[in-house]
Amino acid sequence: MTESDAASGQPQQDGGNPAAAPGAAPSRRAVLGWGGAGLALGAAAAGGAAAAFGGGTDMVSASAAGAAVPFHGEHQAGIASAVQDRLHFAAFDVKTKDRAELVKLLKEWTAAARLMTAGLPVGDVYEGLPEAPPTDTGEALGLKASRLTLTVGFGPGLFAKDRFGLEGRRPEALVDLELFPGDNLDPARSGGDLCVQACADDPQVAVHAIRQLARIGFGRVAVRWSQLGFGKTSSTTPDEQTPRNMMGFKDGTRNISGTDRAALDKHVWVGAGDGSDWLTGGSYLVARRIRMNIETWDRTPLQEQEDIFGRDKGEGAPVGKSKERDEPFLKAMKPEAHVRLAHPDSNSGATILRRGYSFTDGTDGLGRLDAGLFFLAYQRDVRKGFVPIQRNLAKSDVLNEYIQHVGSAVFAVPPGVRDKDDWWGRTLFA
Amino acid sequence: MRPARLTVVATSVVAALTVVTGCSEKSDKGDDAIRVAASDSACDVSKTEFPAGKVQIDVENKGSKVTEVYVLFPDARIVTERENIGPGTKASITAEIKAGDYEIVCKPGMKGDGIAKKVKATGAQAGGEKRSPEADAAVAAYRAYVVAQAEETLPKAQAFADAVKAGDVEAAKKAYAPSRIGWERTEPVAESFGDIDPKVDVREDGLEAGQDPAKDWTGWHRLEKSLWADNKIDDNDKKLADTLIADLTDWQKKVGQAEITPTSIANGAKELLDEVATGKVTGEEERYSHTDLVDFKANVEGAQKAYELLKPIAEKNDPELSKQLDTQFAALNTLLDKYRADKTSYEFTSYDKVGETERKELSDGVNALAEPLSKLAAAVAK
Numbered sequence: 007m008t009e010s011d012a013a014s015g016q017p018q019q020d021g022g023n024p025a026a027a028p029g030a031a032p033s034r035r036a037v038l039g040w041g042g043a044g045l046a047l048g049a050a051a052a053g054g055a056a057a058a059f060g061g062g063t064d065m066v067s068a069s070a071a072g073a074a075v076p077f078h079g080e081h082q083a084g085i086a087s088a089v090q091d092r093l094h095f096a097a098f099d100v101k102t103k104d105r106a107e108l109v110k111l112l113k114e115w116t117a118a119a120r121l122m123t124a125g126l127p128v129g130d131v132y133e134g135l136p137e138a139p140p141t142d143t144g145e146a147l148g149l150k151a152s153r154l155t156l157t158v159g160f161g162p163g164l165f166a167k168d169r170f171g172l173e174g175r176r177p178e179a180l181v182d183l184e185l186f187p188g189d190n191l192d193p194a195r196s197g198g199d200l201c202v203q204a205c206a207d208d209p210q211v212a213v214h215a216i217r218q219l220a221r222i223g224f225g226r227v228a229v230r231w232s233q234l235g236f237g238k239t240s241s242t243t244p245d246e247q248t249p250r251n252m253m254g255f256k257d258g259t260r261n262i263s264g265t266d267r268a269a270l271d272k273h274v275w276v277g278a279g280d281g282s283d284w285l286t287g288g289s290y291l292v293a294r295r296i297r298m299n300i301e302t303w304d305r306t307p308l309q310e311q312e313d314i315f316g317r318d319k320g321e322g323a324p325v326g327k328s329k330e331r332d333e334p335f336l337k338a339m340k341p342e343a344h345v346r347l348a349h350p351d352s353n354s355g356a357t358i359l360r361r362g363y364s365f366t367d368g369t370d371g372l373g374r375l376d377a378g379l380f381f382l383a384y385q386r387d388v389r390k391g392f393v394p395i396q397r398n399l400a401k402s403d404v405l406n407e408y409i410q411h412v413g414s415a416v417f418a419v420p421p422g423v424r425d426k427d428d429w430w431g432r433t434l435f436a
Numbered sequence: 437m438r439p440a441r442l443t444v445v446a447t448s449v450v451a452a453l454t455v456v457t458g459c460s461e462k463s464d465k466g467d468d469a470i471r472v473a474a475s476d477s478a479c480d481v482s483k484t485e486f487p488a489g490k491v492q493i494d495v496e497n498k499g500s501k502v503t504e505v506y507v508l509f510p511d512a513r514i515v516t517e518r519e520n521i522g523p524g525t526k527a528s529i530t531a532e533i534k535a536g537d538y539e540i541v542c543k544p545g546m547k548g549d550g551i552a553k554k555v556k557a558t559g560a561q562a563g564g565e566k567r568s569p570e571a572d573a574a575v576a577a578y579r580a581y582v583v584a585q586a587e588e589t590l591p592k593a594q595a596f597a598d599a600v601k602a603g604d605v606e607a608a609k610k611a612y613a614p615s616r617i618g619w620e621r622t623e624p625v626a627e628s629f630g631d632i633d634p635k636v637d638v639r640e641d642g643l644e645a646g647q648d649p650a651k652d653w654t655g656w657h658r659l660e661k662s663l664w665a666d667n668k669i670d671d672n673d674k675k676l677a678d679t680l681i682a683d684l685t686d687w688q689k690k691v692g693q694a695e696i697t698p699t700s701i702a703n704g705a706k707e708l709l710d711e712v713a714t715g716k717v718t719g720e721e722e723r724y725s726h727t728d729l730v731d732f733k734a735n736v737e738g739a740q741k742a743y744e745l746l747k748p749i750a751e752k753n754d755p756e757l758s759k760q761l762d763t764q765f766a767a768l769n770t771l772l773d774k775y776r777a778d779k780t781s782y783e784f785t786s787y788d789k790v791g792e793t794e795r796k797e798l799s800d801g802v803n804a805l806a807e808p809l810s811k812l813a814a815a816v817a818k
Contacts, residue, residue, distance in 0.1 A: 101800060137699050138814030194792075225764055225804035228796075 072150030084155030093235030097198025125151030159417025235363025287421030295413030316343030621738030
């Protein structure tokens with residue numbers, strides 16, 4: 007879809023009528039002021055957003071601070087959408103053995119996501135029964151939608167034999183990732199039957215969203231691991247500054263633009279003839295927790311740092327060029343430079359949409375910053391996207407001296423939720 | 437153990453009624469008094485209906501055993517009581533009794549359920565809401581459970597205390613966890629008597645500012661530390677064993693008077709799971725003895741008992757919730773059974789032998805049950 011009025015328009019004032027301005031920024035508090043009727047209207051507003059915009063590749067820009075990204079669309083939001091500032095990513099194990107229970111959960115999650123992405127609580131916060139715990143935990147009350155997107159993925163375990171009757175529906179492209187050279191994967195930070203990626207400009211909104219979904223899921227799913235991210239490292243909006251990673255470099259410059267429909271169709275969205283009809287309009291997600299050896303990196307001379315990346319540190323220009331967006335000339339770079347090895351031209355055209363975040367989980371017991379890149383990449387086929395690129399990088403990248411992959415997961419990301427009657431995973435389960 | 441909560445309120449002060457007891461008080465109503473003739477096999481009440489207000493009950497023990505007489509609410513909560521009425525002696529009890537249904541109960545020998553007679557205080561029903569008969573039944577049954585747990589605990593605690601006093605470390609270690617089961621099953625009610633829990637079940641880190649562990653730390657966990665961390669029993673420990681029994685006796689005496697409501701039973705069940713989630717799954721509760729899974733099981737049993745008593749109400753008000761709770765209680769019990777060879781015994785795997793993956797699995801099971809259980813109070817309050 008193209009940019010909507012909501013995307014380019016000004017943010018709504020706090021207290022604005024949520025029903026009148028879908029896609030704008032209803033405040034959770036303002037909506038609550040309406041009581042039960044407000045909730046109903048809010049839900050209708052979310053539905054209305056879908057009717058009005060009907061696509062998942064909306065580009066609600068950062069200038070529309072607090073705005074809502076439409077939840078409904080052909081594709082799930084949170085992939086081609088303009089990258090928000092904050093992340094809470096959670097992987098879940100499915101505990102129930104009952105397929106109907108799992109379907110029920112996905113429907114409940116969809117309903118909750120519909121509300122939260124519209125800036126609404128999932129239920130009563132302080133107006134419920136005094137004897138009952140509030141339905142919504144309340145920490146996002148009064149906060150705006152903050153471009154919250156919630157994106158769901160299905161891990162390989164879901165398709166296991168004798169589980170939910172899905173063994174015949176596992177897409178061939180949903181491969182179990184091989185162990186790449188240098189991988190030091192922690193099982194407690196890897197895998198998962200389901201994932202939810204929550205991105206928002208306000209960290210409290212993203213954390214709130216995962217918390218509600220985890221709570222709704224207790225007994226049917228259990229959080230296996232989760233990761234907070236605080237600074238986007240790639241952008242899907244070429245006219246914006248590319249943010250820097252924890253090494254101080256711009257490493258997300260050449261990414262797929264969220265408005266480049268041709269590139270998205272070619273490299274990100276699963277097509278109708280790709281082999282798994284239920285996944286048409288969906289994508290594949292690879293998540294990798296990449297720990298950086300921050301202290302040793304910081305002791306590395308500037309020239310070496312720039313040689314390793316293949317870009318200069320100040321502007322982010324490729325070797326021999328003057329501007330960040332200049333076309334890289336790979337042969338001018340060292341053979342093992344990161345940008346050169348990761349470039350499509352070095353990988354038979356393999357192209358992925360990166361959407362990673364920096365993370366810092368305090369320090370480890372040795373006083374070293376536990377920081378790095380939580381790498382998230384969307385692609386049409388893992389075998390033609392992440393796998394060849396990572397094989398190349400794991401083999402030769404000089405950056406490997408300063409990084410270690412410590413967590414890994416792969417998910418099939420179903421298509422978007424079309425309208426108010428649709429739900430996450432319908433095409434797989436229905 | 438943790439700071440007392442307000443869910444269950446002890447009736448040391450019940451605003452609704454003032455109880456005055458004493459033999460010396462003269463009746464100003466003459467024949468208006470209710471005469472109770474208590475014997476070893478009967479509890480004859482002179483009238484079963486009387487006007488609400490200040491009521492005098494004159495008791496005569498015509499039997500051969502020491503007896504006690506109670507006036508109970510329909511949910512078995514005590515309105516007033518008189519203990520230790522010796523054979524051939526008389527006692528009189530005066531109480532302010534509101535309109536409503538009650539039972540007068542004689543307990544020859546001061547044990548067992550006693551002999552009950554239904555009575556009615558007539559007059560305008562006071563403002564308070566009247567509970568459904570099934571709610572009253574649940575409360576009465578839960579009260580009986582709580583009282584029975586306290587009664588069953590005392591001999592087990594005594595065995596533990598005796599072993600400590602005999603200086604027998606091994607026997608004391610063996611008796612330690614079993615002595616805690618009844619307490620752990622009903623802890624939220626025990627905690628409602630704010631002063632008992634900090635005496636018997638506090639952990640070293642739970643002491644208040646200014647309290648000295650050497651002087652002020654009493655109860656099970658103090659002895660647990662001596663037995664497992666120090667592996668010896670000193671004279672102070674032997675005194676602490678007596679203190680534990682005195683405090684538990686106090687609990688056993690008070691527990692029948694706890695104000696219990698369907699909502700407080702439900703919240704108590706949730707709190708038992710909270711206890712598991714914060715203290716047992718982490719291994720903090722029994723950090724020296726590692727008998728956390730025994731407490732864990734007892735907490736779950738106490739929560740399940742509470743739920744089962746409320747189930748007739750919950751099933752009607754929220755059948756979906758009731759179904760979830762049935763499933764999750766069963767699932768958690770199955771999970772716990774993995775840690776004991778004999779499903780009738782309370783010999784569980786030492787918690788220091790339970791790995792991270794298994795602890796995560798237990799934690800997931802607790803969350804799976806605790807989340808729906810947190811909705812039970814609302815379901816019974818509907």
